[in-house]
Each structure stands twice: as C-alpha cells, then as structure tokens.
Amino acid sequence: TMDPQRLTLAASRAQTPLSIAQCLKLGQTMSTRSLLKNLTFLNRELPVRFSKRIMELRNLPRELRDTEPFMNLIKNYTLSFQELQAYSDNSRLWFLSPNIHLREELELDDNETLQIAIQKEYADLLQTITNRHKQDVVYMAHGISLFKRYQSSRSQPSTEIQRFLNSFNRGRLGIRIMVGHHLALQHQLHTPDEPASSASASASSTAASSSAYLSTPTSAHSTRIGIIEPQCDIEALILNATQSAQFVFFQHYNTVFPPNVHIEHAKEVGGRNIRFPVVPALLHHILFELLKNSMRATAEFHGLDKSSYPDIEVKLSSSADGDLNIRIKDHGGGMPPEQVMKPFNYMFTTASNTVCIDFPSIMTALEKKPERAAIGENLPLCGFGFGLATSKLYARLFGGDLILSSIAGSGTEATIRLRKLEDQIERLEDE
Numbered sequence: 001t002m003d004p005q006r007l008t009l010a011a012s013r014a015q016t017p018l019s020i021a022q023c024l025k026l027g028q029t030m031s032t033r034s035l036l037k038n039l040t041f042l043n044r045e046l047p048v049r050f051s052k053r054i055m056e057l058r059n060l061p062r063e064l065r066d067t068e069p070f071m072n073l074i075k076n077y078t079l080s081f082q083e084l085q086a087y088s089d090n091s092r093l094w095f096l097s098p099n100i101h102l103r104e105e106l107e108l109d110d111n112e113t114l115q116i117a118i119q120k121e122y123a124d125l126l127q128t129i130t131n132r133h134k135q136d137v138v139y140m141a142h143g144i145s146l147f148k149r150y151q152s153s154r155s156q157p158s159t160e161i162q163r164f165l166n167s168f169n170r171g172r173l174g175i176r177i178m179v180g181h182h183l184a185l186q187h188q189l190h191t192p193d194e195p196a197s198s199a200s201a202s203a204s205s206t207a208a209s210s211s212a213y214l215s216t217p218t219s220a221h222s223t224r225i226g227i228i229e230p231q232c233d234i235e236a237l238i239l240n241a242t243q244s245a246q247f248v249f250f251q252h253y254n255t256v257f258p259p260n261v262h263i264e265h266a267k268e269v270g271g272r273n274i275r276f277p278v279v280p281a282l283l284h285h286i287l288f289e290l291l292k293n294s295m296r297a298t299a300e301f302h303g304l305d306k307s308s309y310p311d312i313e314v315k316l317s318s319s320a321d322g323d324l325n326i327r328i329k330d331h332g333g334g335m336p337p338e339q340v341m342k343p344f345n346y347m348f349t350t351a352s353n354t355v356c357i358d359f360p361s362i363m364t365a366l367e368k369k370p371e372r373a374a375i376g377e378n379l380p381l382c383g384f385g386f387g388l389a390t391s392k393l394y395a396r397l398f399g400g401d402l403i404l405s406s407i408a409g410s411g412t413e414a415t416i417r418l419r420k421l422e423d424q425i426e427r428l429e430d431e
C-alpha cells in the first residue's frame with residue numbers, strides 16, 4: 001500500500017542535476033561528516049528521482065505497462081520509493097532530535113558513532129536497492145519484445161517508446177551514478193586499505209565483474225574517487241575496451257581473428273598518456289559498443305574468410321576549450337545516409353538473421369548470478385540492441401555527445417565528445 005499523494009508530491013519536485021566536479025570535491029575531502037552531507041542530499045533527491053521513474057512507467061501504453069516484466073519494474077520502483085521514504089521519515093527525527101531514543105537503543109555514546117551507524121544503515125538500504133534494480137534492463141528488453149510481438153506490424157519500437165526508453169534510462173543512470181558514487185565513497189572511507197577498484201584488467205571483464213556498484217577495471221595505479229577517475233588514462237581504457245570487444249568477437253565468430261585497433265594521438269594532445277576526468281564505467285561501455293560494431297562491420301564487409309582486416313583507427317584529440325574527442329573509424333563498408341541514425345534506435349541489431357532471445361532462461365540465469373547484469377549492462381552475446389542507444393545517452397548525460405558519420409561503400413566514423421571537468425553537468429532533459 002502506498003500513499004498516492006506522497007508519490008505525486010515527490011514527483012512534482014525538481015531533480016537536482018549532478019556535477020562531476022562537485023562529486024569529486026565531495027570525495028576529495030572525505031570524512032564521516034562530508035559523507036553525511038551527501039547522505040542528506042540523497043535522502044532528499046532519491047525519492048524525487050524514483051517517483052519520476054514510476055510516473056514514466058505508469059504513463060506507458062497499457063499494452064506495454066501490463067506486461068509481466070513492466071509490472072515487475074513498477075513493483076520494484078514502488079518498493080524502492082517506499083523504502084527511501086520510510087528512511088527519510090525516520091532519519092528526519094534523528095537529524096532534528098537529540099537522538100535520545102536511538103542512542104538508548106543502540107547504546108551509542110557519541111555523535112561520531114551515531115553518524116557511522118546512520119551511514120551504515122543507509123548504505124545497506126542503497127545496496128539493497130542497487131541489487132533490486134540490476135535486472136531492469138533485461139526486464140525492459142523483455143517487455144518490449146512482448147509488446148513488439150503484440151504490435152506485430154512494426155519492427156522497431158515506436159518513437160513514443162524510444163522517447164520513454166531514453167528518458168527512463170537517463171533517469172535511471174543518474175540514480176545509479178549518485179548511488180554508486182555514494183556507496184563507493186562509503187566503501188573507500190571505511191575500508192581504506194582495500195580500494196573499491198581492485199579488479200584486474202582482464203579481457204572478459206565486462207561480463208565477469210561481481211562489483212556491487214558502477215565499477216570498471218582500471219590500472220593498478222588508480223586514483224579513483226568514488227566512481228570517478230579524475231585522471232583516467234584514456235588510452236589504457238581504450239585498450240581494455242578493445243580486448244573486451246575482441247574477446248566477444250572471437251567468441252562469436254570462433255575461428256575468425258578480430259581486426260586490430262590502432263590508437264593515434266593528434267598533435268595537440270602532446271604526450272602519449274592523455275589523462276581526462278571520466279566515469280570509467282560509462283566510457284568503457286561506449287568504447288566497447290562502438291569497437292564491437294566496427295569489428296563486426298569490418299569482418300562482415302571484407303568477408304569472414306580473411307586472415308587479416310584493415311585496422312580500426314582511433315584518434316584522440318583535444319579541442320581548444322579543453323574538451324576531449326575520441327574518433328573511432330572503421331573500414332567496414334559504411335551505411336547510406338538514411339540508415340545512419342538507425343543504430344541509435346533501441347532494439348537495433350546488426351545481426352542479419354533474427355536472433356530469438358530466450359528471456360525466461362536469461363532471467364533464470366540472472367537470478368542465480370545477478371552480478372552478470374551489474375555493469376555495463378551489456379550481456380555481450382545476448383544482444384538486446386540497447387548498446388548504441390545507451391552509449392549515446394551515456395555520452396550526452398554529462399554534456400558530451402556521440403555522433404556517427406558514414407560513407408556508404410567505405411566506412412563509418414564515430415566521434416565521442418567529452419566535456420572538460422567544469423562542464424560535466426548532468427543533462428536532466430534531452431532532445
């Protein structure tokens with residue numbers, strides 16, 4: 001049971017845009033006190049953001065909303081919203097009163113211990129919510145595949161559904177980032193000897209990580225603050241994404257060796273190791289999706305019987321105002337102009353034959369090993385066709401962009417633009 005007025009009230013409030021610079025600043029002066037400040041922010045912000053996601057789900061066409069996967073989504077978002085509200089109701093008493101009741105209950109003797117106890121409890125709640133929503137993307141894909149079957153006439157979801165998916169995924173990602181950042185900071189504060197980003201850089205890392213929150217393998221000398229890498233080694237991240245894409249390619253085509261990726265620096269970037277502030281998990285997702293598509297296009301265009309393929313060329317350059325551009329160029333035959341926007345549609349697939357996705361068995365597998373859906377959301381060979389749509393969304397979320405340009409008969413060039421730190425501010429709306 002839920003008080004509908006509380007939901008409407010929360011949904012009528014404005015979301016506060018995240019700033020990557022602010023997230024970094026918070027993490028640089030880490031203390032129990034600054035973590036509590038962030039907790040207070042999330043305590044206000046998360047009910048607002050969850051209520052807006054619930055409204056978006058409720059406004060869907062009945063035929064989609066009433067599918068079992070979407071009913072599950074609504075149920076999960078409602079439960080999370082209620083838990084956050086309940087915490088908010090309780091914590092208001094803690095913050096305002098002298099905490100007498102809680103002190104007696106927990107036998108706490110000082111304020112520091114009390115604050116740590118509050119933070120532990122909130123982190124546990126955020127972790128529960130994170131786990132609950134790990135399978136959201138599979139539910140969405142499943143629901144839409146059922147809806148498409150019902151619609152039957154259309155091969156792509158309608159623009160209304162595309163708009164919903166963009167808006168919902170954008171909102172969901174904002175939540176994931178603020179929750180992931182808080183949990184990572186909490187982890188770093190209370191277990192400083194064991195960094196949250198200790199996963200090694202292995203080829204199958206996108207599928208294998210069991211991390212609880214947004215995290216992606218980085219080099220050992222990581223200076224990560226929460227989920228942000230203030231000085232990310234972009235080339236190392238590209239190499240890592242290349243290995244992941246090549247691994248997936250090789251798994252898919254078995255005996256065919258994937259194209260190589262050649263990284264080149266424009267003159268203005270200077271030295272080889274360009275550093276740039278990013279959320280590595282997001283950029284890794286984008287790079288992995290683009291490289292995978294370029295590799296597939298290259299191999300299919302030149303023929304699967306070839307022993308080698310033209311390189312995929314990656315070029316890094318920075319603009320005069322401090323933004324970073326990453327260009328990924330393939331010689332995979334390109335696309336005619338009328339098709340160049342298609343990869344950004346949800347449910348887009350490059351596979352020529354229609355692959356039937358066995359959602360019930362995916363759900364069963366995920367229930368046994370939920371961490372498979374935890375990061376990147378790209379269960380590699382399942383291919384929901386969300387990869388490039390979400391990549392563009394990820395690039396745009398903090399002010400950047402992802403643009404495809406293509407020459408039919410030749411190749412395709414994808415350009416990722418990332419804004420400089422001060423301009424990495426969350427875009428709450430798009431289009």
Ligand code: W6P
Pocket residue numbers: 290293294297330332333334335343388404411412414
């Ligand atoms: C293609 C199609 C595509 C989509 C996204 C990225 C690169 C490429 N190359 O031929």
